Amino acid sequence: MPRILAATLLVLLATGPLAALAATVQVAAAANLAAPMKAIAAGFQAATGHRASVALGSTGKFYAQVRNGAPFEVLLAADDETPARLEQEGLGVRGSRFTYATGRLALWSAEADVVDAQLAVLRQPPAGKMAIADPRIAPYGAAALQVLAKMGVRDDWQPHLVQGENIGQAFQFVASGNARLGFVALSQVMSDGRIPRGSAWIVPPGMHAPLKQDALLLSPGANNPAARALLDYLRSDAARTVLRSYGYTF
Template identity: 60%
Template sequence: MACLALGAACLQAARADSVSVAVAANFAAPMQKIVAAFEADTGHKVTVSLGASGKFYAQITHGAPFQVLLSADEATPARLEREGKVVANSRFTYATGALVLWSAQPGLVDDQGAVLRHGRFRHIALANPKVAPYGAAALQVMETMGVATALQPRWVLGENIAQTFQFVASGNAQLGFVALSQVMEGGRMAQGSAWRVPTSLHAPIRQDAALLLAGRDNAAAIALLRYLRSEKARKIMHDHGYDT
């Protein structure tokens, strides 16, 4: 009788499912809000694991039970698709990221990135370029500017972009390359100083999502990928500095 009274709510609960999602660390903040909205709107439950895209590739190829991948690049999902670990035609770009050189110290980073050539600092943080797309973009920026070799002795490598951000936020590195989404919310930059790196200095950071084979019959997995294209999700992404 209670379910008859509640109608659609009980029907939603009966159909509710859960999904395990591997999410690139740079997307942590918007993903938290998207998950909250998605769960409220659909009744599905989402378990999020954060990390570097390269690490997720290794885990998925060794049988990790993720059902959806939200990568920080397009290469990793494409590679998994070629290897038969992604549902055919499920891959799409859910966001395009932006790279910033950021310091928790006001005034340290100028708006042209000249600090990379002339600044006095002991350490500069970046995500490991071998496994983290934002780290690869940071390396490409330094190479394009001709400062990579000179700065390499001062690098502090994060396992992923989240750890890289913590290095800078804590002051263990005076500045570092992080995702714009980590220092922006609601269209405003966080405290400190930053240079938004021009996209001409690195390849586009297209972030692709994919339905993994383990999620092909999972209603929550399919619904979540659909939800990422919704206006509500897109607004959250824009507020955190992503293009969609």
């Protein structure tokens, strides 16, 4: 047998079973996962052969879409309440829900020296706009209001707040300069364990309700091996290493 043909057959034999069993999972992921999900999806595909097709958005909107029949198979929420509600309503597979990470909140400005350790920018009269995610549908937005209330400055800042539909849009308001600062997910401004741009204050966890982020196998994904494989992969050291590098804890 010619050497090239033999080598080709060996490659096919090695990859054929994996390719034959590969499937795609439709994932609804909270907007704070935008950066880490790129690495996680790539690692997932390399490890399993399966592919993750990821839609990013607010957890509250995903809840409404799932209830209206959206064909998502896995939900990676920004809270633990929404997956629990969907599971209770019979829209998720019972027993599949778990906390895949705990998020962190950061007050961030794209400009250097705007946010300092003493938080003078919050305690002084407001100058410029502050972006937050819509607290009605985005857990990170609700957490931001809790922080402002705990610091006693919520009433001062309320007229200066601009709301993004989700934490991704809130981040864009700040990154583009349309807001001077904003409460964003730490994962949006941290990479490899550091914050390379602007100025930031990482909010201590005790200043707001824990941002426990739960995963749930939704009913449309019950018989999809790729959906179950993704949930398993999220528990792996490889996935947790990625999430940890973006500021998540476990």
